[in-house]
Amino acid sequence: MTKKERAALCVEALKKEYPDALCSLEASDPLQLLIATRLSAQCTDARVNLVTPALFEKYPTLDAFCEAEIADVEELIHSCGFFRAKARDIVGMAKKIKSDFGGTVPNTIEDLTSLPGVGRKTANLIMGDVYKQPAIVADTHLLRITNLIGLIDTKDPYKAELALKKIIAPEESNNFCHRMVLHGRAVCIARRPQCENCCIRAYCKSAK
Numbered sequence: 399m400t401k402k403e404r405a406a407l408c409v410e411a412l413k414k415e416y417p418d419a420l421c422s423l424e425a426s427d428p429l430q431l432l433i434a435t436r437l438s439a440q441c442t443d444a445r446v447n448l449v450t451p452a453l454f455e456k457y458p459t460l461d462a463f464c465e466a467e468i469a470d471v472e473e474l475i476h477s478c479g480f481f482r483a484k485a486r487d488i489v490g491m492a493k494k495i496k497s498d499f500g501g502t503v504p505n506t507i508e509d510l511t512s513l514p515g516v517g518r519k520t521a522n523l524i525m526g527d528v529y530k531q532p533a534i535v536a537d538t539h540l541l542r543i544t545n546l547i548g549l550i551d552t553k554d555p556y557k558a559e560l561a562l563k564k565i566i567a568p569e570e571s572n573n574f575c576h577r578m579v580l581h582g583r584a585v586c587i588a589r590r591p592q593c594e595n596c597c598i599r600a601y602c603k604s605a606k
Contacts, residue, residue, distance in 0.1 A: 401548070401565045402564075402565045404548065405549055405562075405565040405566050407598075407600075409567070409570045411597045415597040416577045416581065419580075421527050421576060422580075423443050423447065424450065426454075428502075428503040428524065429463075429503055432503055432516070432524055433450070433453070434446050434447075435523050436484055436488060436515050437478045437484055438478075440479050440480055449474065460492055463489060463492035464492045464493050466488075466492075468485045468486055468489050471488055486515075487514040490513075491516065494512070494514065495513065503524065503528065505528075507522070507525060519535055522534055526571070526572030526575070532563070532568035533575070534558075534562045534566070534575060535575040535576075536555035536558045538582075539578050539579045539581070540558070540579070540582075541553060541558055544562065544578070546603070547601060547602045547603060547604070548602070548603035549562065549565060581598075585597075
């Protein structure tokens, strides 16, 4: 079985197991999703979802974030960890979106990664969820599980992204990543994988 064939079988199995492939972060527009994703670094999505309602209520627009005092943003996001860097990046990205991109969240990886605090993982999430383009979000769940399955053999996020793009059908890539996160939280848990309950165990080299 080739890696592409194995990947296709995993895609279909995960589709059946998790028919709703939704991003765990709660946001109502592209800017909110971008900010929530920045907050999620070294922090759980659940924690971010507890913090963002008050943040987005106080700063409901791009202009509001552009005019925000960094210290005030720090206070609102304190529990997400690394709050000083995150607050600085949030205000900085808002200002750059306004000055360089006409107030619209950019729609290319290159432009997105030019924003403060935005790496390829965040950029790919925006490309997939907002702009409906093929995207591989190389988060910890995706890296860990695709290595276990045998689809890739690297812990480097960029190398993993490139490798998975070659074997995952473009139209399936974004939802595949979301489903991997769901699977990693529910079944293929890092320290105690529940292989007996795994919908993709038949295609997983580690399970065998």
